[in-house]
Amino acid sequence: MTTEPIRHARLVIIGSGPAGWTAALYAARAMLEPVVISGLQPGGQLTITTDVENYPGFAEPIQGPWLMEQMQTQAERMGTRTLHDHVSKVDFSRRPFVIETESSGRITADAVVVSTGAQAKWLNIESEERFKGYGVSACATCDGFFFRNKHVVVVGGGNTALEEALFLTNFASKVTLVHRRESFRGERILQDRVFENPKIEVVWNATIGEVIGGGKPLKVEAVKLVDTRTGQPTTLPCDGVFVAIGHQPSTELFRGQLDMRPSGYLNVRPGTTFTNVPGVFAAGDVADETYRQAVTAAGMGCMAALDAERFLAAEDSARTAA
CATH class of the missing domain: 3.50.50.60 (FAD/NAD(P)-binding domain)
Structure with missing residues (x-):
């Protein structure tokens, strides 16, 4: 210095x-x-x-x-x-x-x-900040390896989200792709690959309202999904969250x-x-x-x-x- x-x-x-x-x-x-x-x-x-x-x-x-x-x-x-x-x-x-x-x-x-x-663009919710580095990530290439045989959630609907979801299927047992709209913005070829992949499930018209977890060290246990049409919340158990909104x-x-x-x-x-x-x-x-x-x-x-x-x-x- x-x-x-x-x-x-x-x-x-x-x-x-x-x-x-x-x-x-x-x-x-x-x-x-x-x-x-x-x-x-x-x-x-x-x-x-x-x-x-x-x-x-x-x-x-x-x-x-x-x-x-x-x-x-x-x-x-x-x-x-x-x-x-x-x-x-x-x-x-x-x-x-x-x-x-x-x-x-x-x-x-x-x-x-x-x-x-x-x-990375984040969701800007309080619980997201708390779990950054402890199950919440914005880089599947960096952190996907840590989620072998686990269930992860990917948030987004563009090319980045589709690519991250596909990449994570190399490690995770299940990938849930959460998108706030009822159709993706990403390229058609990527959409087709996502729809054809048996490990990927899509949840439409939903956002993440909260990341849920605890323990020492911290660990993600679930996310609270909020329906963008009705406002109805549901809880989805998972082991990690990847924010892929650009x-x-x-x-x-x-x-x-x-x-x-x-x-x-x-x-x-x-x-x-x-x-x-x-x-x-x-x-x-x-x-x-x-x-x-x-x-x-x-x-x-x-x-x-x-x-x-x-x-x-x-x-x-x-x-x-x-």
Whole structure:
């Protein structure tokens, strides 16, 4: 963590998830002396993930917060400076780029890596928050393995929900797909696969009003379903709940400055992390609408650091030649 005010940096990395810390590690090794601005949720989504079993190199499950601490320690040991602050405004229309922070004032940068991630959309009910990491999840790829031979509930009606339900049938004995309407929004081919799968049962016109459970450690035991037409509640026993109503990339800060897809994810040049603004790079979930995994985010962080290093080196060479 830095103790002196930072006024300018060769490279500023906005966001401190796997993409951000990996970018910082590679940039520090390239002697760019990167600055990581950690943001409102230091460590990203892994800080609310308990057991992580699919990050390469660990034979036993590891804790998400611990993994992020290790990434931070490694990056800082290589020379990364960490600023525990939140970015309130950026100006990518001029060089050096200008970054306004909530507490530390203005910082300028020759290059920027945006790794602000994406957040799962949640149901926003009190019991959901209580059971996050204890049977309530927003990532079947991350946590489906823990529900072998168990009954799980998936909430949603788009492609994400249909794909999650199908994926979970590889582990669960039964998947109940709960949708608030009477038809899915997802692609027809995915709907057909869901209807044909004997492990999946669909509950139409229902929402989850409460997640029910208890014990030490906490464990999901049931959900309270509420009929959207009549308001009638029913209780459905289950072992886990997967919320699959989409993700929201953390890109509002860059609207009007960086090119985005209609979904809000940042556009990057295929095969690179280059955005439409030379010197600004995007890595991790903020630019990845498809995979959204810690390991792919880390890979993109590596790419962003290498792209930034080469970009800055080319600028230095051009300046020297002139």
